[in-house]
Amino acid sequence: MRKKFSQKCNFTAIKHRATLSGAKGPPTRIQRLRETQPRNVPRGLVARGRLKYSFSMGENATVMKVPLLDLQSEYAELRDEILPALDRVCKNSTFVQGPEVEAFEREFADFCGIKHCVALSSGTAALHVGLLALGVQSGDDVITTPNSFLATAEAITYCGARPVFVDIDPATANLDRQLIERSITPRTRAILPVHLYGRPADMDPIREIAARRNLRILEDAAQAHAARYRAQRVGSLGLAAAFSFYPTKNLGAYGEGGALTTNDDAIAKFARAARSHGQTARYDHEFPGYNYRMHGFQGAVLRIKLRRLHAWTQKRREIAKEYRRVLQGARLEMLQDDPRDECVYHQFVIYVNNRNSVIAQLAARGIDTAVHYPKPIHLQPAYCTLGYPAGTFPHAERACERVLSLPIFPSMTAEQVDYVANAVLEVVGRK
Numbered sequence: 001m002r003k004k005f006s007q008k009c010n011f012t013a014i015k016h017r018a019t020l021s022g023a024k025g026p027p028t029r030i031q032r033l034r035e036t037q038p039r040n041v042p043r044g045l046v047a048r049g050r051l052k053y054s055f056s057m058g059e060n061a062t063v064m065k066v067p068l069l070d071l072q073s074e075y076a077e078l079r080d081e082i083l084p085a086l087d088r089v090c091k092n093s094t095f096v097q098g099p100e101v102e103a104f105e106r107e108f109a110d111f112c113g114i115k116h117c118v119a120l121s122s123g124t125a126a127l128h129v130g131l132l133a134l135g136v137q138s139g140d141d142v143i144t145t146p147n148s149f150l151a152t153a154e155a156i157t158y159c160g161a162r163p164v165f166v167d168i169d170p171a172t173a174n175l176d177r178q179l180i181e182r183s184i185t186p187r188t189r190a191i192l193p194v195h196l197y198g199r200p201a202d203m204d205p206i207r208e209i210a211a212r213r214n215l216r217i218l219e220d221a222a223q224a225h226a227a228r229y230r231a232q233r234v235g236s237l238g239l240a241a242a243f244s245f246y247p248t249k250n251l252g253a254y255g256e257g258g259a260l261t262t263n264d265d266a267i268a269k270f271a272r273a274a275r276s277h278g279q280t281a282r283y284d285h286e287f288p289g290y291n292y293r294m295h296g297f298q299g300a301v302l303r304i305k306l307r308r309l310h311a312w313t314q315k316r317r318e319i320a321k322e323y324r325r326v327l328q329g330a331r332l333e334m335l336q337d338d339p340r341d342e343c344v345y346h347q348f349v350i351y352v353n354n355r356n357s358v359i360a361q362l363a364a365r366g367i368d369t370a371v372h373y374p375k376p377i378h379l380q381p382a383y384c385t386l387g388y389p390a391g392t393f394p395h396a397e398r399a400c401e402r403v404l405s406l407p408i409f410p411s412m413t414a415e416q417v418d419y420v421a422n423a424v425l426e427v428v429g430r431k
Helices: 071-092 099-112 123-133 151-158 203-213 265-274 296-306 309-327 355-364 381-386 394-402 414-428
Strands: 002-005 012-016 030-032 050-054 061-064 116-120 141-144 162-165 188-192 216-220 240-244 258-262 279-281 348-351 403-406
Touching: 061 414, 071 099, 071 296, 099 116, 099 258, 099 296, 116 123, 116 265, 123 151, 123 188, 123 216, 123 240, 123 258, 123 265, 141 151, 151 162, 162 381, 188 203, 203 216, 258 265, 265 279, 309 348, 309 414, 355 403, 355 414, 394 403
Parallel strands: 012 030, 141 162, 141 188, 188 216, 216 240
Antiparallel strands: 002 061, 012 050, 116 258, 240 258, 348 403
């Protein structure tokens, strides 16, 4: 999708042997030049032409619209499978849990290489039930990161426990393993590492600390479906792991959804009862539980999407690789990937100065961006009573001041990736 932009900010696009899709005639102020050095387009991306853009925007310049995420095109691809699956749920009247949810639980457990998957109503519910299953209760401390969505800390609060934050490693934006031990007290019950943006936390040292100090680990894998740490799937690295299937996730439902994965039979048994009012058999309630059951529609949708998750993940990784190639000399920072692991790039984030200006200049070029997240949890009003003043976690605070998420989704074309990368390069400049 393209639109005419008439604002006085400089734009020129240098186009190589390709006609812009949907454009009528030559775009305004676009020069066609012969490509002197061919480059490889990542496999799996749709190549509509190799484009290089030099943005010096003028009036009536042609602008490419690039969304942050494109769920509409994803639905168009899946529609012929989705509608019969939803119809099947309706015909069977299995609207809450039911065979589609049970089948998804088996398939996702197999995908993660783990014994149990307990489907739940949301990722927040998965975190809450997971912590309860690990024995977290009132008066306990749980160590986690301030650089996450609020639900990470909320689930701790739901248990009556206290979030104890540890600063991040600026190279990965994940929990700094070297700072964990100094935060452990007699009240500490568990560690809750977050695999932020789909990048696995450094789990080996975290597991070593937990084993030595008799602590439990719940993975916050809400953004890390299909990620691997040292060849092992995320979701199988702690006593249990919490996943979210919010629609924008790499594996997203058509509404809310979540799951708890574990190899522990007792944890799985507790979670299955807790999600359904503490029931172990119909109308047999062993304890007060919750209404955390997954809907049948979501199980049906997730089964269809799970079959494509590997291919979608590969495309995300290819897009990220191209972003890194183009932006390696830009005046910005990117997070580091450990070559032994597989990041799944739920978000591709960069760290920039003058973020508001960068957002505005990219928006002028038709590029959507987002900020994940603008404020660390310890500086949110909801958690001001914990007593962490500004400056307590400088790396997390600086990350939140500078982070910016770029468009990344499996149906992105090579043209869109190239357009975004070169727009960012032009806006921030070279080092």
